[in-house]
Amino acid sequence: MIYLYLLLIAVVVFGVGIACGNLLSIHSNSMRQRERDELHHLQLVAICVASNQNTRRTAKDRLPCTDRLYTAAYHDVCKAVDREMALRERVMSLVNNLRE
Helix, strand or coil: CHHHHHHHHHHHHHCHHHHHHHHHHHHHHHHHHHHHHHHHHHHHHHHHHHHCCCCHHHHCCCCCCCCCCCCHHHHHHHHHHHHHHHHHHHHHHHHHHHHC
């Protein structure tokens, strides 16, 4: 509906040819922005999932670095989770040594 109002205003101000071109440009920019927003949202979801993959079994299900959802932030979270797992294993090893 908003596009119809924009078209009407553009027709009055710029004429029909320019108005249609401007409206298509606005719509095209809006679609590109929506696609970028959706990709960004999916990348954030991937980061959230990676933060919960804190066992050796679940860590195997991580995204490959060629995936479009793989970002520098995703990589950083995976590395932090790897450090957490290594620390947890080290603590368990020390606890087992103390029990012996």
